Amino acid sequence: MSFGIFNIPIPTNEPVKEYRPGSPERVAVKQAIQGFRDNETDIPMYIGGREVRTERKLRIAPPHDHQHTLGYFYEGEKEHVEQAISAALAAKEKWANLSWANRASIFLKAADLIAGPYRARINAATMLGQSKNAYQAEIDSACELIDFLRFNVHYADEIYRQQPNSSVGVWNRLEYRPLEGFVFALTPFNFTAIAGNLPTSAAMMGNTVVWKPAYTQALSAKVIMEVLQEAGLPDGVINLIYVDGPVAGDVIFNHADFAGIHFTGSTGVFQKIWGTIGANIHKYKSYPRIVGETGGKDFVLVHESAEVDEVAAGLIRGAFEYQGQKCSAASRAYVPKTLWPAIEAKMKQFLGEIKMGPTEDFSNFINAVIDERAFKKITTYIDEAKKSDQVQLIAGGEYDGSKGYYIEPTVLQVFDPGYRTMCEEIFGPVLSVYVYEPDEFDTIVQLVNTTSPYALTGSIFSKNREVIEQVTKELQNAAGNFYINDKPTGAVVGQQPFGGARASGTNDKAGSALNLYRWISARTIKETLVPPKVYEYPFLEADKIF
Template sequence: MSIGTFSYPLPANEPVLNYGPGSAEKKRLKEVLAELKNEQADIPMYIGGREVRTEKKVAIHPPHENKHVLGHFHAGDATHVQQAIDAALGARESWAAMSWESRAGIFLKAADLIAGKYRPYMNGTTMLGQSKNAYQAEIDAACELIDFLRFNVHFLGEIYKQQPVSGPGMHNRMEYRPLEGFVLAVTPFNFTAIGGNLPTSAALCGNVVVWKPANTQVYSAQMFMRILREAGLPDGVINLVYVDGPTLGEVCFNHRDFAGVHFTGSTGVFNKMWETIGKNMSSYRTYPRIVGETGGKDFVLVHKSANADVVATALLRGAFEFQGQKCSAASRAYIPSNIAEDVKAKLVEGVKSFKVGTVEDFTNFVNAVIDEKSFDKIRQYIDDAAKDPNATILVGGDADKSKGYFIQPTVIETKNPQSVTMCEEIFGPVLTIYVYDENEFEQALELVDTTSPYALTGSIISTDRAAIERATVKLKQAAGNFYINDKPTGAVVGQQPFGGARASGTNDKAGSILNLYRWLSARTIKETFQPPVDYRYAFLQEQ
């Protein structure tokens, strides 16, 4: 039993290294990239204390160099999912009973390992496996993941401190139990930090987890799993499996001890999960927690008072960093007629100045999209826009997958604010702009609010305070993360808790105290010091 109340103060965000010319971090990262490319990793599943290998080996290729082999992971099947559940449930009692300070120590140590010797390895596996440039990998696989681990410890410590009042002759207390069963974490390719946070936030709260990353993120996921093991995570607490989605769902969503799902991915998949869970409710021991961050069709609304350089910079960064594959990427923009020509010219100039290529060349701003399926889908959107009489491709539009999955950053201007590329999530380096009459700001606000079913991120760019306030009020439900005079990307843990509503998810705000409440089940305990010995109350007596 713990003796003492342990404090975990609010941490500072992990400093972002700049990888400038001649810097030690740049030199070391390049060494690690060469090391990783010169070997082929043999990547097992991690189930309980075992490294599980199968006969089905799947090759991992850098998206920007599709003929190179980084290694192979061992794909599993339904039996491995069941083994992972069994291992998790086997570890559940001892993990839940472990003292809070010991659980916290494991994840704080993992954060320090990433901040130190494993930093270039987390960044390197992310760069090669997901085609992120050095800066995008640094803010994701290093800084954001470190922040998730440290801030979650602080937030959970604050939750544990929250206790009820006690009246005379009694003591009341609240304990925050883990959920009764196992939690399923399903994580996407685009952020290594999300891949790390979804299983660990639930595990920190005392839960046991089955973790399935996207196949296109396995390379960095297994590196993080190795770090967790080195940090002292007990066997079975988090079990890493590589299976297809339907197989995973068939086993997990039909299991009596399924207690919750922590998900980031497409709206369609999340909707299907919710439907399946609903149909299976009579089978579960308890009501499962369903937490998901899904799609986005993120907007930038520009007011006539805006500075064209500010607008162009926000769009060039917001739409094209990491090839537009951020859930928060600027995908549709509404430009007032008075500055439209200036903004368009600056966008064309900026895109033409981008260097596109491999991550090993640090001068490349844009790299490859994640895989061939994504490449083909994005290219189809661009090809269809080229045939649309209401659309004009201002810059970009080319695509080449002969060596890697390269889509040239593309800006489309449309005369139809309800066009396909203004409404549908593309998840690639494609920005569509619509020019509206500078004096019809109210109509533009209505368009922004009603065009898309999503409500993840968005921004207003203006120097007119009244316009900023009007947009902030009118677009209250249009974005869970709303930015003023900035791009709609780049949320930082502890500063801008992330998540949206409508078709963008349950808005449980990863990187905040709100998310952790979802992985806890509170129990109130009342202790009476002098219990009554007679049932009669005073009101029963007349004299």
């Protein structure tokens, strides 16, 4: 056998393609879209490398064209969860013992497959299945997922190289073992990259995984599995199941080999999971790792020194890209009275130019929200706001769910900073603005800090460095990702590790080594090169008498 210490390719962020008219990427993704529209996709579960189908077929449709059938996925039951766990445990030893170079190569190949032959396919699946425009799909399902795979390999290599000092006559070593048992990855609809990262980051560190994607992300989840299979991921390392949440949870959280959960979703669900794990803690071989990112009520704080056009652009992009269905989306803004008329006018100008419609029409900035349930929830907030004497409708407010789940980008000016749209996560294209007197700025800073239980993202717009320093310090716990003169969205792997605390999650920073540490358990090995042969120490010697 030959040996070597190998250097991982240095990762760089995947360049974002522009999809200009006539560009090769635009032609390719349109062809892929047409292929998905012309042929209904069969989406099985993947358990132990087998494609598993059941009698229960569930239909998927584009949120912006819910009469059209994209395909069907197969919903499983308790037995399929048990099969997935068994497959993960059966694959565990062989996968954990595979050399790091060969494990890493699988994920590096997966990144290159997405960057190349699968790019149009995974973007098209995201555009249709999750109603993302071409640019939002590109930065998510292509670039961010590629970055997660490449940078996580780099971070894992850095972790493995971290070793303790050794004293004379001793060689100290650290082994970074995978967790004992299986990891459960529970992923959301809104980012294909998150759906890919949550299972692969744990698997990269030698774990085997049961993966349950959101049903509304089934089409792009299938493409992810196609990529991983072509990249050479062994059977049973990642097992994809479509099972109702409580059914899956009842099996997984009662299993002795449950080793951890990698979660992105709602705060309520995560808190319930945490409570269940706590109640069952005596059942597990080890204390499970609980890693979760759960959403936010993300703020934009505007100082009177800010530039009007920059604020308006930041609010429009931050609040309404991907219909506000980002856990980092700007959903509450605090604007000084001196700047509000100009900012309001500029935002209205921008919103008057924005088009809304299907993702297949590349001129549309706004598309549909994910499903009927989300549509009803968001529009209920809008209807209530329209009736309230505490709110003035500034822009938008109209909606139509007849063909697609379309909701206009909506701006509300609230007169009570504690009004519910300033406090509660809506997860849709609704921005609430509170206009304050400039001399109340210090009070507003504290209001930002205490209004919401979340602490995911936030930003300050100001040209005054003293103000920037003040706000950065006073709001240090209000956002895990804090932005200066920028929208509070768009974290890039390797540049802005992502995650928040308080009700926003465990702040384990996806896109950094911090996250990968959660999926390993270190073992210290001390080897004494020449062991002593007697038990005595020098201090035991008798004093000499002169």
